[in-house]
Amino acid sequence: MSNLTPPFSPGASPQDEPRRSPAGEGGPAAGNISDSEREDLRQHGILLTSLEELYGWGRSNSIWPLQFGLACCAIEMIAAATARFDIARFGAEIFRPSPRQADLMIVSGTVTKKMAPLVVRLWNQMPEPKYCIAMGACAISGGPFKQGYNVLKGIDRLIPVDIYIPGCPPRPEALLHGLTELQAKIRAEHVSGPQAARHLQADSASEFPIPDYGAHDLEPPHNPDLFKPPASPRAEGLKN
């Protein structure tokens, strides 16, 4: 027992050890002890955790995606659900056909302006907490159809996006990587305080305005509260 340092002994200095907690930058998940101390305790049959950590762990391991596909990226999403890639390993295999039962919207493919109001309506119908993955070049920016008259230049003009997966289309492995990134993001969320998760903050929007079909374009063409384009690098060059 000589090699076992008592976790709460005054001699040990927890500050010397890197504090890494599943809760991310916001501080340790389970009180004032480091991960190595918790690991020591776990070897002695004592599991220390917090409600926040349990909550995030549970949610991150059962992300149910909404079952819909928009274009060829959907084929890769379907492939990710098959036995070869097996999205079930990450607890996201239950593709729900109803937005009321879904946690995750995978915008897989080209969003035409004719389809965009329907995508926003589906997003509004999903209950919180909900997350959005923009899968592929088209969902991110319009992709090869960026200059087209009937293609939305990125779904983030209308709904908030958590994870962007580039590719044309991204392979199923890329989708799985995006999913694990989303899991890490969910595990790092806090349940209270100023850094609480988006869905727990009272002033954060859950529903977004659905654009109308106008005579020449969607009205409005993007959500000005959500989409604030940075100045173009060339425009920055002009200013200087």
Next chain:
Amino acid sequence: MIVPASPDPAKPDLSTPPVAENSLASALPPFSPSAILPRLLARFPAATIELVPNPGPAAEHSLLLDAAHAREIATFLRDDDMLRLDYCSNATGIDWPEKEIVDTVKKSVPDPAGGPDKVVEEKTKRIQPGYLETVYHLYSMARKHGPVILRLRTENRNDRIFLPSLTPVWKSCDFQEREIFDLYGIVFLGHPDLRRLLMWDGFKDHPMRRDYVAPDDFEWEPTPHGSVLDRAKGHYPKTEGLNS
């Protein structure tokens, strides 16, 4: 020695050249426009039918029909026993905007001083009015031949944009004519269900027309170039004190 025209195929008659037109006409397949055109003109004497040549290597010449007789002619092409064009594989539209054509005529003008004649070029400008056009590609499943290409033209691009629908003749034209209506704005008279196909119902423009201007959503272009750069500049912040 004068050799009479020999019926013996082993000894072809070489003294007189074969009559070019007749041999060419007999060598033409029955679905070639040059073979169809005289039959159509004989059958529909009131119709105006032109042969539109294709100068390219494909040489897919087409038949330009007048709108008034297009439905009858199409029905004839479908039901005629020699042609049996029972399948319309493709229907599409073309927008021909108004364009200015400069005709140059060389004239020799006598020199009043008594010298040699001067050659003067006279340039006359004329406006070729724009029109919209549909193109149909017809094949025969029964006779295994094709394509036969039909063209129909509207009177202009603005208000006389009506053409007869060929959907009653070939069912497969249904969605394609709806697409042409949507993207080019040609109104097909007699179409059973003429609605927009790709764009939404309240949409007012016809995006495949040459003068269509796409909506301006160029707020964020990381690497703009060409026409994209020109449109993105409209969203750049005002530059003061720069001579550009």
